[in-house]
Amino acid sequence: MHLKDKVALVTGAAQGIGKAFAQALLEKGCKVALLDLNAELGKESKDAFDNQFDAQRTIFIPCDVSNEEKLKDAFKKVDIHFGKLDIVVNNAGVNNEKNWEITIQINLISVIRGTYIGLEYMKTQNGRNGGVIVNVASLAGLMPAAFQPVYCASKHGVVGFTRSVAMVAAIANYGVRINTICPAFVNTSILQSIEKEENMGPYVGYKEEIKDMMKFYGVLDPTLIAKGLIQILEDDSLNGTVMKITTNQGIHFHDYNPVPFQTEKQ
Ligand SMILES: NC(=O)c1ccc[n+]([C@@H]2O[C@H](COP(=O)([O-])OP(=O)(O)OC[C@H]3O[C@@H](n4cnc5c(N)ncnc54)[C@H](O)[C@@H]3O)[C@@H](O)[C@H]2O)c1
Structure with a gap:
């Protein structure tokens, strides 16, 4: 996909990886809708982007992705505001092992919903x-995470769902490519959640073990994850892929054995 003048919707765009995604998309000439639960940080991010880029190229929409109506409204607003939708990045996520149901709700259910709503606004069968x-x-x-079992389950769900719906998209000729990014530890505020009982619940006593894992794997800069996003968007051959980003191997793809009836490139 040639990115200039494309319209992208990014969830969780007020900070961290989502903000880095928005920055990279704007640098490529996209128009970007920034969705986030945190209205204060979202407005701050929009202001910061307005100092670098034409203010018309971004819109901030306060939105809790776990609220079905609010998420649908946000997509509608973006479509009306920019006149189309070309790219959806379902990025918003949390680490909460105490109120673990919200982790499934935000990290998995909302990603599934964001994918299905996105398809309605982009698939060729709908005249898009x-x-x-x-x-x-x-x-x-892709691997176990000892002290974050529910976070791990939510992310396994994202990988399985995305690979599967990408196959449907290819078979049914939606004209929409669907891919997953799997980063290792990234330097964002989510990492601070490992210190807090309200996030870690029964596993809060294991923060030193998690810090040891961070030392072992290293911590990535969000700009590298944004580089991976741009690679996926620009390479029209990629559908159903699982991009891994690590300190020792950088941007690379997870290998899978071919499955029968597979139509996507791995
Ligand atoms: N930082 C890491 O180490 C790391 C590693 C792998 C994957 N990820 C994933 O990357 C994504 C982005 O995380 P991050 O590291 O930038 O964290 P972050 O905490 O810096 O940013 C997450 C953003 O999502 C927003 N958000 C949370 N719940 C929301 C909701 N219900 N509705 C709308 N917005 C909501 C937050 O307000 C925040 O702005 C997440 O899905 C996370 O699981 C992070």
């Missing part, structure tokens, strides 16, 4: 121009 959806999982979507 096609597009790309990128769902943010984690390396914890």
Whole structure:
């Protein structure tokens, strides 16, 4: 996909990886809708982008992605405001092992919902121009994470859902490519959640073990994850892929054995 003048919707865009995604998309000439629960940080991010780019190229929409109506409204607003939708990045996520149901709700259910709503606005069967959806999982979507079992389950769900719906998209000719990004640890505020009982619940006593894992794996800069996003968006051959981003191997793809009837490139 040639990115200039494309319209992208990014969830969780007020800070961290989502903000880095928005920055990279704006640098490529996209128009970007920034969705986030945190209205204060969202407005701050929009102001910061307005100092670098034409203010018309971004819109901030306060939105809790776990609220079905609010999420649908936000997509509608973006479509009306910019006149189309080309790219959806389902990025918003939390780490909460105490109120673990919200982790499934935000990290998995809302990603599924964001994908299905995105398809309605982009698939060619609806008279739309096609597009790309990128769902943010984690390396914890491919391997166990001892002190974050529910986070790990939510991210495994994102990987399985995204690979599967990408196959449907290819078979049914939606004109929409759908891929997953699985980063290792990234330097964002979510990492601070490992210190807090309200996030870690029964596992809060294991923060030193998690810090040791961070030392072992290293901590990535969000700009590298944004580089991975741009690679997926620009390479029209990628559908159903699982991009891994780690300190020792950088941006690379997870290998899977071919499955029968597979139509996507791995
Ligand atoms: N930082 C890491 O180490 C890491 C590693 C792998 C994957 N990820 C994933 O990357 C994504 C982005 O995380 P991050 O590291 O930038 O964290 P972050 O905490 O810096 O940013 C997450 C953003 O999502 C927003 N958000 C949370 N719940 C929301 C909701 N219900 N509705 C709308 N917005 C909501 C937050 O307000 C925040 O702005 C998440 O899906 C996370 O699981 C992070």
